[in-house]
Every structure is written in C-alpha cells, then in structure tokens.
Amino acid sequence: METLSGSTDGTPSTVGPRVARRPTMKDVAALAGVSLSTVSRAVNGTAVDADLAARVHEASRLLGYRRDHAASTLRRADRHSASVGLIFDDVSNPFSSAVHRGFEDVARGRGVLTFAGSSDQDPEREQEMAHALFSRRVDGLIVVPAGPDHGYLRREREAGVAIVFVDRPPSAIDADVVLTDNAGGTAAGVGHLIAIGHRRIGYLGDRSALHTAMARLEGYRAALAAHAIAYDPAVVRLELGSSAASRAAAEELLELPDPPTALFAGQNLVTIGAVSALRGAGAQHRVALVGFDDLILADALEPGLTVVAQDPAAIGRAAAELLFSRLDGHDGALRQVVLPTRLIARGPGEIPPAGSSSVRAA
Amino acid sequence: METLSGSTDGTPSTVGPRVARRPTMKDVAALAGVSLSTVSRAVNGTAVDADLAARVHEASRLLGYRRDHAASTLRRADRHSASVGLIFDDVSNPFSSAVHRGFEDVARGRGVLTFAGSSDQDPEREQEMAHALFSRRVDGLIVVPAGPDHGYLRREREAGVAIVFVDRPPSAIDADVVLTDNAGGTAAGVGHLIAIGHRRIGYLGDRSALHTAMARLEGYRAALAAHAIAYDPAVVRLELGSSAASRAAAEELLELPDPPTALFAGQNLVTIGAVSALRGAGAQHRVALVGFDDLILADALEPGLTVVAQDPAAIGRAAAELLFSRLDGHDGALRQVVLPTRLIARGPGEIPPAGSSSVRAA
DNA sequence: CTGAAAGCGCTTACAG
DNA sequence: CTGAAAGCGCTTACAG
Numbered sequence: 058m059e060t061l062s063g064s065t066d067g068t069p070s071t072v073g074p075r076v077a078r079r080p081t082m083k084d085v086a087a088l089a090g091v092s093l094s095t096v097s098r099a100v101n102g103t104a105v106d107a108d109l110a111a112r113v114h115e116a117s118r119l120l121g122y123r124r125d126h127a128a129s130t131l132r133r134a135d136r137h138s139a140s141v142g143l144i145f146d147d148v149s150n151p152f153s154s155a156v157h158r159g160f161e162d163v164a165r166g167r168g169v170l171t172f173a174g175s176s177d178q179d180p181e182r183e184q185e186m187a188h189a190l191f192s193r194r195v196d197g198l199i200v201v202p203a204g205p206d207h208g209y210l211r212r213e214r215e216a217g218v219a220i221v222f223v224d225r226p227p228s229a230i231d232a233d234v235v236l237t238d239n240a241g242g243t244a245a246g247v248g249h250l251i252a253i254g255h256r257r258i259g260y261l262g263d264r265s266a267l268h269t270a271m272a273r274l275e276g277y278r279a280a281l282a283a284h285a286i287a288y289d290p291a292v293v294r295l296e297l298g299s300s301a302a303s304r305a306a307a308e309e310l311l312e313l314p315d316p317p318t319a320l321f322a323g324q325n326l327v328t329i330g331a332v333s334a335l336r337g338a339g340a341q342h343r344v345a346l347v348g349f350d351d352l353i354l355a356d357a358l359e360p361g362l363t364v365v366a367q368d369p370a371a372i373g374r375a376a377a378e379l380l381f382s383r384l385d386g387h388d389g390a391l392r393q394v395v396l397p398t399r400l401i402a403r404g405p406g407e408i409p410p411a412g413s414s415s416v417r418a419a
Numbered sequence: 420m421e422t423l424s425g426s427t428d429g430t431p432s433t434v435g436p437r438v439a440r441r442p443t444m445k446d447v448a449a450l451a452g453v454s455l456s457t458v459s460r461a462v463n464g465t466a467v468d469a470d471l472a473a474r475v476h477e478a479s480r481l482l483g484y485r486r487d488h489a490a491s492t493l494r495r496a497d498r499h500s501a502s503v504g505l506i507f508d509d510v511s512n513p514f515s516s517a518v519h520r521g522f523e524d525v526a527r528g529r530g531v532l533t534f535a536g537s538s539d540q541d542p543e544r545e546q547e548m549a550h551a552l553f554s555r556r557v558d559g560l561i562v563v564p565a566g567p568d569h570g571y572l573r574r575e576r577e578a579g580v581a582i583v584f585v586d587r588p589p590s591a592i593d594a595d596v597v598l599t600d601n602a603g604g605t606a607a608g609v610g611h612l613i614a615i616g617h618r619r620i621g622y623l624g625d626r627s628a629l630h631t632a633m634a635r636l637e638g639y640r641a642a643l644a645a646h647a648i649a650y651d652p653a654v655v656r657l658e659l660g661s662s663a664a665s666r667a668a669a670e671e672l673l674e675l676p677d678p679p680t681a682l683f684a685g686q687n688l689v690t691i692g693a694v695s696a697l698r699g700a701g702a703q704h705r706v707a708l709v710g711f712d713d714l715i716l717a718d719a720l721e722p723g724l725t726v727v728a729q730d731p732a733a734i735g736r737a738a739a740e741l742l743f744s745r746l747d748g749h750d751g752a753l754r755q756v757v758l759p760t761r762l763i764a765r766g767p768g769e770i771p772p773a774g775s776s777s778v779r780a781a
Numbered sequence: 782c783t784g785a786a787a788g789c790g791c792t793t794a795c796a797g
Numbered sequence: 798c799t800g801a802a803a804g805c806g807c808t809t810a811c812a813g
Binding site (some may be wrong): 168355 | 439440441483487500504509512516520530532535536551552554691694714716719720721
C-alpha cells in the first residue's frame with residue numbers, strides 16, 4: 058500500500074489530509090492500459106477479453122477503485138439506484154424497526170440499500186421526507202402513512218417509483234398495501250375473554266384517527282355481537298395516545314359502579330398503561346387483560362400477559378416482495394396483503410370473572 | 420394538472436403506465452424561457468433577477484420538477500451527497516433503533532438522509548455494507564464495529580468520508596468514537612447490591628469477544644475489589660449469547676451449594692434469561708437482580724427490575740455531532756465521548772441477602 | 782445578472 | 798471484442 062501522508066507505519070495519529078482524490082474509471086483505464094469503455098465492461102461483467110479483464114481487475118484492486126453508483130445510475134438505461142426509502146412513524150419503535158429488518162432481509166439479496174426515517178405521524182414531515190428520498194432517486198418507497206392525502210405520491214409513481222403502504226391503507230391514492238388483520242385479531246382476543254366467561258369487557262383504544270385503532274374497535278364490537286353481548290360505551294375509552302392516558306382511563310373503568318371483569322388494550326403503549334393501572338389497584342389477579350401487540354417480558358409478568366401478536370418482520374418482507382415485483386415489471390392490479398395475528402395465551406386471559414367457576418365452554 | 424393517462428378523474432384504477440419521464444432542469448428552462456444556468460441558480464438560491472426567478476419557480480411547480488440530487492452531487496465542488504450510512508448489529512434491536520433515532524434528529528436539521536443496515540455481527544457482512552454505502556458516496560458512516568480489523572475504512576476516510584464508531588471501539592484504525600461507561604455503570608450496579616448487604620453476587624455476561632462485555636466484567640471486579648470481596652469464578656458465567664443460555668446459567672448458579680444472594684446481568688437478553696430463571700425457581704423475591712440496559716415493562720415486574728440504563732438516543736446524537744463536525748472541517752485530534760449510565764432502582768436491588776436485617780450502610 | 786460551454790463519473794450506441 | 802464519442806442531469810468557471 059502506498060503511504061499517502063508520508064508516515065511509515067500506516068497509522069497516522071490524526072485523521073490526516075482530506076484531499077486524497079478517489080480513483081475513477083479513467084485512472085483504472087490508464088493503469089491497465091485500456092480504454093474507459095473496456096473498464097466499464099469489465100467492471101460490469103460484460104463480455105471482455107480475459108487478459109484485459111484481468112488487467113482491469115488488478116489495476117482496480119491496486120488503486121482501491123470503487124465504482125460511483127450514482128454516476129452509473131445517471132447514465133444507465135434502467136435508472137435504478139438500488140436504494141429504497143422507508144418512512145415510519147418512528148424508526149425507534151419496535152414495530153417499525155422489526156418491519157425495517159424484514160424489509161432489509163429481502164432487499165439485501167438484491168443489493169438494495171435502505172434509507173429509513175421518522176415522520177412522527179406529521180403529514181408535512183412525511184411529505185418532506187418523501188421528497189428528499191425522491192430527490193435521491195430511490196427506486197421505491199415503503200410508507201406507514203400519516204395524514205389524509207397521499208395524492209402527492211402519484212407523480213413519482215408515474216415516473217416509475219414503486220410505492221407500498223404498510224400498516225394503514227393510504228388515502229386519495231390506490232397502491233399496494235400490507236396490513237395486519239386488526240379486526241380479526243381483536244375479535245379473537247376478545248373472543249378468548251368471552252370463552253372463559255367474561256361478559257363485561259372494557260376496551261382501551263388508541264387515537265381514532267388511526268385506521269388500525271378503528272379496525273380493532275370494530276373487531277371488539279364484532280366479537281361482542283357474535284355472542285349477543287350488548288356494546289356498552291361506558292366501558293370503552295378511546296383516544297389514548299400514551300401509556301399515561303391509558304393508565305388513567307383504566308383506573309376510571311375499575312372505579313365504575315359496575316366495573317368490567319376484563320380489559321382489552323388496543324395497542325402497545327395502551328397495554329403498558331393498563332398493566333400499570335391493574336397493578337396500582339392490586340387488581341391484576343382479579344381483572345383479566347389481553348393486549349394487542351406482544352411485548353418483551355410479557356411472559357415474565359405475574360400473571361403473564363396474553364396478547365394478540367402481529368408479525369412485523371413478516372410485514373416488512375411482504376412489503377418488500379410487493380415492491381420488488383413492481384420493479385421487476387409486474388403490472389397487474391393493486392394488491393392488498395392482510396397478515397394474520399396470533400393469540401399468545403399466557404395467563405391473564407385465563408382469569409375468569411369473579412364468582413364464576415371453571416367456565417370452559419361459555 | 421395535466422392528465423397524463425387520459426383518465427379524467429385523476430385516480431386511475433391500475434398503477435398505470437410507467438413511462439412518464441421526470442421533468443429535468445432543461446424542461447423547466449424551456450417552459451420558463453430562460454437558460455439552464457439560470458434555472459440552476461434559481462433552484463439553488465444564487466443571485467438571480469426576481470422576475471426570472473419567479474418564472475423559474477412557477478415553471479418548476481407546474482412541471483412538478485424535483486432536482487436530481489445525485490446529478491447535482493456529481494458536479495458540485497463539495498461533493499456532498501447529504502446522506503450518511505449507519506451499520507448496526509441489527510437494526511431491529513432496541514439499542515440500535517434508539518441510536519438511529521438520535522442520529523436522525525440531528526441529521527434532519529441538515530437535510531441529511533440516513534441509510535441503516537444490519538451486520539449481524541458478521542465482519543464480512545459489515546464490510547460488504549460499508550462498501551455498498553461508499554459506492555453511494557455517503558458523506559459519513561456510523562459503525563457499531565464487528566470483527567477485528569477496520570483498516571479497510573482508512574482509504575475512504577482519506578477520501579473525505581467521516582467515520583464514527585459507536586458502542587465499541589474500532590481496531591486497527593483510529594477514529595472518533597462514542598461509548599457508554601460500561602465499567603462505571605456496572606460498578607455502580609454491583610455497588611448498589613453491595614450497599615444493601617450482598618457479598619456473594621453472581622455475574623452473567625455476554626460473549627467475551629465483545630468489548631462491552633469485557634468492560635462490564637471489569638466493572639464487576641472493580642466493585643468487588645473496592646469492597647474487599649474476593650472474585651469467585653464459580654459464580655461467574657460468560658459467553659451467554661441468548662436469553663436461553665442465560666437462563667440455564669442462572670439456574671446453575673442458583674443450584675450451587677453456596678448460591679449467590681444476588682445476580683448482575685450484563686446485557687438485555689441476559690437479563691431476560693435471568694428474570695425467567697428466578698421466576699422458574701420461585702426465587703425472584705429472595706435473590707436480587709440488577710441488569711445492564713433498561714427494558715420495557717421492567718417496572719411492571721414483581722418485584723420491579725433495577726437496571727443500569729444507557730441512553731442510546733444520546734449516543735446517536737453524540738455520534739452525529741462528531742460526524743458533522745468533521746464534515747464541517749474540524750480537523751483536530753481524535754475524540755472519544757463516553758456517556759454516563761443511570762441506575763434506576765426499582766425494587767429487586769433492594770432485596771437484602773437472606774438473614775440480614777435492614778442493612779442500609781453495609 | 783445572464784448564457785454558452787465544459788465537465789463530474791459513468792454507460793452505451795456506433796463504427797471498426 | 799475494442800475504442801472514440803455522445804450524453805445522463807446537473808454545476809460552475811468563463812465571457813459578456
């Protein structure tokens with residue numbers, strides 16, 4: 058290796074000069090004694106004489122040559138940048154990061170790199186991010202949509218960008234989408250509580266502006282209706298945007314003259330609030346709880362926490378499949394993938410209503 | 420808006436033709452009746468006659484023009500792509516995704532977009548990702564290093580890429596780095612157990628190839644030494660790479676003829692294994708437990724789980740500051756930022772050793 | 782301030 | 798198979 062900075066040990070103690078120019082194909086061509094075209098062909102694996110190819114690769118190695126992917130994209134016919142953008146509510150929430158990983162596992166096989174960012178559920182910020190990504194000419198975009206109008210994406214899609222929505226359907230635009238069976242999952246969770254004897258089941262829900270929150274509430278109502286249990290708004294609390302709000306709501310329900318014997322929590326943070334309300338009231342062994350979304354340590358609680366689990370990594374993989382199939386030229390009708398949930402019974406769902414005895418088949 | 424596909428409602432029911440060419444500066448120039456240079460200047464906010472600028476922006480709006488950032492980078496003097504790459508062990512682990520978010524919060528203010536990917540602690544895969552990122556000409560790279568040699572990054576750094584290591588120091592290259600005070604944090608956690616009377620404290624550790632694991636073990640030994648407690652390898656288990664392995668190791672310790680009265684778990688998954696071992700043995704109210712890294716629901720356990728918490732978002736922000744200061748031209752000596760931990764006492768650390776009574780100052 | 786021209790690093794018809 | 802030339806979308810000296 059050549060020593061660029063004049064030091065002999067190769068380990069300069071400061072960061073060193075920032076001037077070193079990156080070698081280009083032209084440099085490789087000069088060193089290998091061939092034309093630029095030949096270097097390009099050798100690098101891209103097109104038919105080239107074996108001798109010349111060897112000289113190119115040797116020169117390339119010697120110089121530490123790395124092809125500039127952006128320049129290549131600019132000139133190439135297919136125009137693919139081999140990068141995709143992911144827009145989440147928040148990259149740091151467990152759902153997002155698991156979707157991200159699922160996506161990455163598929164993308165990696167294609168040499169596609171992944172941008173990821175957070176909209177914080179702010180439509181303006183989502184749009185800003187999308188435009189920044191389009192400026193970088195991403196081949197596709199995965200969006201957990203915030204806001205009421207995604208028509209602004211239409212133009213880019215017409216320019217060939219593959220767009221897939223995840224977790225919530227888009228509005229004002231048709232596109233491929235991957236969803237969880239929110240209504241079905243919730244109905245299964247609530248049905249589980251009904252099966253062990255509960256008739257008065259409280260519901261704690263997320264912000265009703267969210268599609269998922271509404272679908273889950275529907276599942277709750279459907280499960281009640283299927284068992285001829287009347288829907289009672291008195292035990293339903295919505296718009297719980299934080300675990301603190303959820304905790305307060307759960308406490309209210311427990312203090313009702315006719316309190317629920319079981320609770321269904323419609324989301325992660327809501328579940329955490331409910332757990333802490335039950336513990337605060339010393340009611341965790343008396344009032345059953347089932348939550349939507351699994352949590353770390355859920356099985357270490359006493360009693361264990363029964364949940365309706367999604368598979369976010371599978372969502373990410375499914376979104377990737379839809380996206381890449383479009384990039385591969387699939388031009389069929391719009392597709393909607395709905396992934397099933399899984400009920401993980403860990404105990405509290407098993408708490409029967411007070412006064413009942415061994416109710417198995419209600 | 421012009422209807423490109425011939426439908427009149429603007430909402431085609433299929434994805435539609437993928438042929439629409441994206442408008443370029445040339446198109447904008449033609450529509451505005453000015454030269455390409457003027458469009459470029461107007462778009463970039465350089466001095467341009469107000470009238471012409473207005474015409475350019477109007478034409479730009481009409482066409483839905485979006486500057487091609489890659490083409491711009493290619494020609495610009497500074498060569499900045501306004502994108503940075505993050506390489507984690509796994510984007511989906513909570514530590515990584517919180518670092519990611521912290522980084523994003525700083526990067527966003529600069530209009531910088533973030534690639535993120537997983538190495539799975541495989542050095543080859545890390546290097547592959549790094550090269551893919553360099554091909555996209557990222558301005559900087561944040562790496563949670565896997566593997567024993569990061570000399571391969573030197574060349575890119577000499578070409579001007581800012582590189583910052585996170586969580587673990589790099590080997591075979593000097594670079595800016597952000598670490599957590601692993602030894603100090605562990606010593607504080609173990610010291611907490613000693614302060615409430617424990618003398619026989621078991622240690623459950625991650626794979627010793629990891630720098631963090633070794634630093635934490637050192638902290639454990641230092642805390643023991645500071646209180647003249649002999650280090651007993653019989654109650655130390657290392658190489659616990661999963662919660663299952665940790666659970667098994669904790670069970671072994673509990674079955675020792677002279678079992679520990681308290682455990683320190685050196686990492687997330689290790690803590691989860693320890694929690695489940697204690698519960699399995701019905702020992703959770705008898706044997707104290709402190710873990711490194713906070714966990715969701717840790718305060719909902721019975722008893723609550725005391726932890727030594729890191730601040731991964733702060734790590735991400737600190738890494739971003741280091742990285743951007745280099746890009747801004749800072750050319751000083753290498754910097755190492757060590758972030759403090761925080762002891763969150765929630766109960767189990769408070770369990771005194773059996774037979775002792777109200778030991779406050781041991 | 783404005784425009785014509787050169788050129789960033791690459792790919793790809795086009796002749797040989 | 799090989800090379801000279803044109804050009805992807807943009808920025809930036811260079812003259813005016």
